[in-house]
Amino acid sequence: MPFTTRAQVRFADVDPAGIVFYPRYFEMLNGAVEDWFEQELGMDFKMMHLENHIGVPTVRLETDFLSPSRLGDRLDITITPERLGRTSCQVTIVFAGDGVARLKAHVVLVCMDLRTQRPIEWPAPLRAAIARGVEEDGTFEAGATPA
Amino acid sequence: MPFTTRAQVRFADVDPAGIVFYPRYFEMLNGAVEDWFEQELGMDFKMMHLENHIGVPTVRLETDFLSPSRLGDRLDITITPERLGRTSCQVTIVFAGDGVARLKAHVVLVCMDLRTQRPIEWPAPLRAAIARGVEEDGTFEAGATPA
Amino acid sequence: MPFTTRAQVRFADVDPAGIVFYPRYFEMLNGAVEDWFEQELGMDFKMMHLENHIGVPTVRLETDFLSPSRLGDRLDITITPERLGRTSCQVTIVFAGDGVARLKAHVVLVCMDLRTQRPIEWPAPLRAAIARGVEEDGTFEAGATPA
Amino acid sequence: MPFTTRAQVRFADVDPAGIVFYPRYFEMLNGAVEDWFEQELGMDFKMMHLENHIGVPTVRLETDFLSPSRLGDRLDITITPERLGRTSCQVTIVFAGDGVARLKAHVVLVCMDLRTQRPIEWPAPLRAAIARGVEEDGTFEAGATPA
Numbered sequence: 001m002p003f004t005t006r007a008q009v010r011f012a013d014v015d016p017a018g019i020v021f022y023p024r025y026f027e028m029l030n031g032a033v034e035d036w037f038e039q040e041l042g043m044d045f046k047m048m049h050l051e052n053h054i055g056v057p058t059v060r061l062e063t064d065f066l067s068p069s070r071l072g073d074r075l076d077i078t079i080t081p082e083r084l085g086r087t088s089c090q091v092t093i094v095f096a097g098d099g100v101a102r103l104k105a106h107v108v109l110v111c112m113d114l115r116t117q118r119p120i121e122w123p124a125p126l127r128a129a130i131a132r133g134v135e136e137d138g139t140f141e142a143g144a145t146p147a
Numbered sequence: 148m149p150f151t152t153r154a155q156v157r158f159a160d161v162d163p164a165g166i167v168f169y170p171r172y173f174e175m176l177n178g179a180v181e182d183w184f185e186q187e188l189g190m191d192f193k194m195m196h197l198e199n200h201i202g203v204p205t206v207r208l209e210t211d212f213l214s215p216s217r218l219g220d221r222l223d224i225t226i227t228p229e230r231l232g233r234t235s236c237q238v239t240i241v242f243a244g245d246g247v248a249r250l251k252a253h254v255v256l257v258c259m260d261l262r263t264q265r266p267i268e269w270p271a272p273l274r275a276a277i278a279r280g281v282e283e284d285g286t287f288e289a290g291a292t293p294a
Numbered sequence: 295m296p297f298t299t300r301a302q303v304r305f306a307d308v309d310p311a312g313i314v315f316y317p318r319y320f321e322m323l324n325g326a327v328e329d330w331f332e333q334e335l336g337m338d339f340k341m342m343h344l345e346n347h348i349g350v351p352t353v354r355l356e357t358d359f360l361s362p363s364r365l366g367d368r369l370d371i372t373i374t375p376e377r378l379g380r381t382s383c384q385v386t387i388v389f390a391g392d393g394v395a396r397l398k399a400h401v402v403l404v405c406m407d408l409r410t411q412r413p414i415e416w417p418a419p420l421r422a423a424i425a426r427g428v429e430e431d432g433t434f435e436a437g438a439t440p441a
Numbered sequence: 442m443p444f445t446t447r448a449q450v451r452f453a454d455v456d457p458a459g460i461v462f463y464p465r466y467f468e469m470l471n472g473a474v475e476d477w478f479e480q481e482l483g484m485d486f487k488m489m490h491l492e493n494h495i496g497v498p499t500v501r502l503e504t505d506f507l508s509p510s511r512l513g514d515r516l517d518i519t520i521t522p523e524r525l526g527r528t529s530c531q532v533t534i535v536f537a538g539d540g541v542a543r544l545k546a547h548v549v550l551v552c553m554d555l556r557t558q559r560p561i562e563w564p565a566p567l568r569a570a571i572a573r574g575v576e577e578d579g580t581f582e583a584g585a586t587p588a
Contacts, residue, residue: 016512018197068351072192170471171464173463304475321453
């Protein structure tokens with residue numbers, strides 16, 4: 001089942017042309033991933049980074065900006081895990097406002113040991129939680145790809 | 148009566164030393180001012196900027212950073228209007244987390260016509276709404292200072 | 295011929311894991327596009343936005359993050375125009391530090407009239423300047439695609 | 442002698458009202474402090490943070506925003522150390538563009554051990570380098586205040 005959270009377009013996010021400056025979308029996107037980990041996967045970023053020394057850097061990003069967002073817009077951000085690899089996962093993230101898609105992104109996250117700065121296998125609880133989301137959408141992969 | 152809103156310390160806000168990078172506090176502070184205008188003063192930033200062509204730039208800022216904030220902290224942000232001038236107002240803004248003050252700021256905002264880029268008198272409804280907040284705290288000024 | 299400019303990884307760009315927070319790469323990338331317009335294409339963003347009422351929003355972005363960047367790194371950013379359409383163009387942008395590629399992005403920019411917020415044909419001088427860059431790399435398109 | 446560095450107002454820095462969004466000034470200010478440490482005080486932020494485990498968080502900030510800055514403006518940023526304490530120092534920072542002051546800030550930095558997160562005495566080389574700047578401006582303090 002997709003996970004949904006929300007963001008509000010703030011003054012800080014809007015450029016001189018009156019629309020969201022796109023790097024700010026990625027701050028919202030990262031905030032949505034934080035919400036997903038905390039509310040759906042059962043591990044908040046604080047615990048994950050500071051106690052478990054695990055990070056989830058983005059290694060690939062593909063984004064189509066479909067229609068502009070403006071000051072004050074409330075955006076629904078939906079995260080759907082698509083593929084689960086041994087050390088990575090791919091998610092699709094859609095931003096929508098007033099029912100209109102604003103952007104669609106495919107993001108590959110890697111599970112990284114912050115001390116060695118190298119990819120590691122997903123910890124079992126995280127792996128299971130992500131797998132549940134993938135299975136529900138029917139595209140579970142047995143850890144082969146994306147890596 | 149002070150106005151209170153909340154912010155969450157996101158991954159995007161935290162520096163390599165593990166604490167909030169202070170310019171990010173001011174983005175949260177500006178977001179809190181947006182909430183104050185929308186929820187308490189009855190004029191959201193979108194309407195104000197795009198329809199009424201009014202902005203409220205910050206012309207003075209005095210901030211003490213009292214204790215650090217970390218990833219995941221939920222912060223209460225309290226805005227208390229202190230003085231109301233003809234074209235400006237001064238507010239005190241306090242950030243607190245777990246009951247501990249994180250920063251205290253005194254901010255002077257000016258009401259500006261975005262087309263002429265010059266200060267203008269507060270529109271009557273905004274003026275009345277800010278004045279109510281000031282009066283409740285007992286320091287109403289008859290428009291003399293800060294300007 | 296590719297256009298090259300530089301950026302420095304600032305404290306503001308680095309996350310709690312000690313590496314560049316990826317949305318900040320896109321601020322650097324946008325800054326590099328500003329430099330390209332000003333230094334190579336002959337139209338700076340100020341003139342373009344404020345006098346000519348033209349913007350160049352990003353409509354598509356594909357990015358591989360190849361290796362992390364850290365505090366203090368000096369990055370070379372290379373922009374190579376790949377395809378020139380009637381109202382858009384595609385560029386490849388590579389960030390490198392110490393000779394190692396950090397990220398590679400394919401970006402589609404659209405020429406937009408800021409007043410109507412609709413795509414317009416590239417102004418002749420901009421079109422000619424971008425075309426020169428594309429031709430040198432041998433992949434000029436006669437305005438057919440990407441649009 | 443004051444230390445001077447430069448910054449350019451980027452698209453990312455400008456708000457919907459066409460002027461620099463003030464939290465972005467503080468990112469430029471922090472970048473200028475980085476330049477000061479690297480070019481004048483002889484210790485770059487990378488070495489200081491990662492090898493020496495020292496940070497210099499801002500504990501107090503007083504800023505007057507004197508005139509707006511716009512897209513493309515080149516700003517001169519001047520840093521003058523004013524007082525040197527045992528574990529802190531106060532600097533005055535002025536931003537100017539086309540000879541017109543844009544903002545003036547008084548900033549108190551504290552020397553912090555990143556492992557204990559507590560203030561420590563300035564390392565001797567840093568202390569000596571800051572003291573030289575203060576003495577030249579004639580307001581050296583024998584470590585009494587600000588702390």
